[in-house]
Amino acid sequence: MAAALLAVPATTMPTHARDAAAPLNYLVGEWTGEGWVDMGQGRMEFRQHERITSRLDGNIITIEGTGSDPANAGVTVFEAFAVLSASGKPGEFTMRSYTREGQAGTFPAVLETPNRLVWTITVPGRLIRYRSEVTGDRWIETGEASVDGGSKWMKFFEMTLDRMPAG
Template identity: 35%
Template sequence: MLRTVLASAVVACAATASAAQAQVPMPSPNGSEAQRAAISRLDMLDGEWRGTAVITGPQGRQELTQTERVGSHLGGSIKVIEGRGYDAGGNTQFNAMATISYDERAGRYGFRSYAQGFSGDYPFEATEDGFRWSTPAGPNARIEYVATVKDGVWHEVGDYVAEGQPPRRYIEMRLTRIGDSDWPSAGAVPPR
């Protein structure tokens, strides 16, 4: 009798779990429609870019040839960015990677950056003609970045903002779009 009751309970649990699973839709491998729509607001960044970046910091003023390549991935549900800064001799002085995603449950963008040995998740906002984001830069300080992209020109500034001090320009970048790119989605490993 106990065996019959236990067997019935196992069957009932399995049937309940199976019915619950059947009601949960299978997630898309390419994100949701809301994610793709939010990320598409940044499609003006797609492609390859080149120009200058002027950095003014504790070591003085430095001018680099700056390049960026930007593309969509996972069916357009994330944006991937790689930036490189080269000195006059063509040596890489700066290299960064970032991903931009959209969390529809929270109703906000996610921005994950990797640069110069640091990484983190930072506040990000898509604007009418570009974007803005910020990163901590010491106690009671941050760098606020604002980018505009218009007519094939990407202009971005980063200001060092510390409590009790006027903002100071840390970086100014002006790039021109030089072409399309199928990066990073091209070249996926095929199943056979």
């Protein structure tokens, strides 16, 4: 496949755009913790593990998340993979995410403060907003939904993770 890629003219990121995802490096590492989600059928708790990696000379950040049943760590209840890349404007990114259930999408993400990333998903009749904030070695992420265009928000998701020691 590499030979095929060399045969096709490729667009490359300009030198000044390299490391464009570097502002997200505060996420890089392994994280573990717990959370809950309530999509209207009752609250479900989970244990979460996230592996965040900077790749391709800092051009992208990959996120691998796995949620398991807190009573049985061998039972996976959620699994997702995402790629964050710079959109071309400072502090703005594109998130492409995929779940094991076959859901996939591309969403805008904005770095609101140096350690707070917000991304929004628009679905028919609803806006979904996730806020991910890291303070020290603690990552708190919330998910909220709005059915009125963003005037009122209802929290349906929260997770609290701690950075695992490197090693």
